[in-house]
Amino acid sequence: MRRVCLALPTNRACAGTIAALAEEAAHAAAHFDVEVHLLILDTSDTSDTASTADASGTSDAAGAPEAGSSPFAQNAAAVAAVVPTPRVVVHHLGEARQRAFLERVIRRSGAPDPEPLLDLMLPDAVSYGACTNRIFLVAAALGCTSVHRRDSDGDYQLLDGHKVFPIDHELRTLGRRAGEVAADVTAVTKNELDPAHGDRPVVLVGGSFIGELSVDVGEIRELDPAVYHDVVGLWAPPVWSEEEKRELIEESFTGGGTEPFRADETVLGPPDIRRVDMCNIGLDHRVYERLPLPPATETIGSDYFLLHVVLDAGLPGVVHNRHIVNYYTPERRTGPGFTAYQVRFAKFLLSMLYLHPVYGEMMVLGEELLDERHEVRTAPVLDSVRRSAAWDRAENVRRLDVLDRSYRRLGGKYARFADHLAPLRERLLDEARADAERFALLIDAWGALVAAAHAEPTIRPGEAG
Structure with missing residues (x-):
């Protein structure tokens, strides 16, 4: 029986999401020959000052503590309320336990300078890549062969009153030979697999989301479509034609659109990574144990690197339409939350200067990225x-100029954000370059960290902290 890791990284109260993931875990254990490790990596606030409402607006979940309890306590109560299910093991790791785990793994890896690695794996600031890298190492320690990631700001669609779980497609196809999957009419509705790739494993199974744009720029599009074009176009490679940029802008952050799920559609072949989001993905260990994600802080989109690796290396994937329902937490649109999110969006745009050349070189290398076992070559x-x-970094200077001009044209809170961003320019330019350097440092250490995680004694379930 294989072990799989259904994972939720969170830094907020999300009792409703935890309960929903427990349902997906129970469903998987009931329908597949797997042991599901439901992993909640929780860096939420432990101070008793928050309301009981979770990110989805759900409040007073079964076992939830009284009003005023901390987000972490609310999540712990939701974990405690999960009904015990055969072959489902629940782990709720707070920041202290995550740090202790990482310190042991880094020490066992033999890293000559442990502190920088610990900071890359568990930074003080928000890092979408770092939280997922921690999932990868914990999954290795648990003996899992795949990771199935969800997010705290999503929910499942319903069909005839029943939740539509993406894990069905993930467990049905992930890790199998692509040729076998192609012949399985229950798994694939459309086959775009190159017959020459039949011996390669399916290493990515993913869907997207329905609802609002995944990046909080929808209001910009409503206020001024021309400004939206200028701003969103900043993440395209500068060498692209206007037609290519226009297509990217039209498709960016739209996910699976707004049409609700009615019937399964699954496509086997080179994965259309524009239709895959990290809130709805399963990855085989033969990908994430070879390469980590960029650990950039305060940068949205830093967790999508491996999708490009899979596509460029010619590894097969399955893209499905069991899309997650996307919603926003209110703090992203007002006050300090708005400012923080827009800084993360700006840093995302700046990160492209250093990621686009890597993506381009991986595309040129193609199958040369794989070894004889169809695993990614790290070097x-x-x-x-x-x-x-x-x-x-001249291109990044230009990006900041365009952002400044565009936000001032929008006026209101966007103009105020431009005032906030202006004195941060040099720091953000330096951080974007440093993020690329730190990513190289982590890639270099990753193999030893994964090996050390595999040697880590089994993590005990049922302990919060």
Whole structure:
């Protein structure tokens, strides 16, 4: 029986999401020959000052503590309320336990300078890549062969009153030979697999979301479509034609649109990564145990790197339409929450200066990224990331100029944000380059960290903290 990791990274109260994931875990254990490790990596506030409402607006979940309890306590109560289910093991790891785990793994890895690695794996600031990298190492320690990631700001669609779980497609196809999957009419509705790739494993199974844009720029589009074009177009490679940029802008952050789920559609072949989001993905260990995600802080989109690796290396994937329902937490649109999110969006745009060259080189390498076992070769990716850090940052200066001009044109809170961003320019430019350098450092250490995680004694379930 294989072990799989259904994972939720969170830094907020999300009792409703935890309960829903427990349902998905129970469903998986009941329908597949797997042991599901439901992993909640929780860095939420432990101070007793928050309301009982979770990110989805759900309040007073079964076992929830009284009003005024901390977000972490609310999540712990939701975990305690999960009904025990055969072959489902629940782990709720707070920041202290995560730090202790990482310290042991880094020490066992033999890293000559442990502190920088610990900071890359568990930074003080928000990092979408770092929280997922922690999932990868804990999954290795648990003996899991795949990771199935969800997010705290999503929910499942319903069909005839029943929740539509993505894990059905993930467990039915992930890790199998692509040729076998192609012949399975219950798993694939459309086959775009190159017959020459039939011996390669399916390493990515994913869907997207329905609802609002995944990045909180929808209001910009409503206020001024021309400004939206200028701002969103900043994440395209500068060498692209206007037609290519226009297509990217039209498709960016739209996910699966707004049409609700009615019947399964699954496509086997080179995965259309524009239709896959990290809130709705399953990854085989043969990908994430070879390469980590960029650990950039305060940067949205930093957790999508492995999707490009899979596509460029010619590894097969399955893209499905069991999309997650996307919603926003209120703090992203007002006050300090708005400012923090827009800074993360700006840093995302700046990160492209260093990621686009790597993506381009991986596309050129193609199948040369794979070894004889169809596993990703780390060395060429590491070399590319190292060289990208030396790129001239003039393009990023231009990106900040466009952002400043565009936000001032919008006026109101966007103009005020431009005032906030202006004195941060040099710092953000420096941080974007440093993020590329730190990513290279983590790639170089990753193999030893994964090996050390595999040697880690079994993590005991049922302990919060």
